[in-house]
Amino acid sequence: MYKSLGMELAACAKYLHVTERTLHNWLSSKRYIPFATGNLLRLLNRMNLPGQPRHIRKRRLSSARRKP
Template sequence: MEQGQQFKALYSSLGFSADEAAQLLHVTTRSVHNWVSGSVPVPYMAVKLLRLMLRYELPGKAWEGWHLSAGKLYTPEGFELAPHEVSWWSLLVRQARMFRATFAELNAIRHQNRGSVGKPAMTPAPGFNGRFAVTPPVSATGDTRCLHCQKRRTQQRRGLRTDLGPK
């Protein structure tokens, strides 16, 4: 298939007439007819734009697997992103970079403290196991046993409950 006919197939696949393709490409209808007839070569950018609109490709290898459809961007995993959802990307990327830098700095400090003698310069917060906060419930008296169990034991001591066995 010659270049002009391929171009016509592209804009026809999008449901465009020659006039609509000309409006999209900001050229005259005559130019589109000349491209289709083969008397003038079709500009690369015109073909590229139509291919992008048909989801045939996005520019560059970095966009491999991504595609556009109905005004939305689709990731290689199939996630759909609308224009208003993409506006926060730069903030998210900056936050991720900052987190990575902070995490690397924290790991460097931990690595330095492993070799030091005496109390480390940085100690974890009470109830922190290195990943998640695991602070047990604390009663008003400072007891760290389960508050529910404390209440049951108090009732047992007062003779209000007899259904509890020794624990």
């Protein structure tokens, strides 16, 4: 994800306040990316977050999830 932001590995690690090794471990799936960090990267990449409102219907936001 950091490449799509135009960042190098070292710059992204510094931005997230982690080591390059930690970032490498996340990217290689050796370690899980913390929830908040994953959400931050999604937001920076202009991706939707889980449960984020996606549509406007009848002047109201509606979520992608449907209520039972």
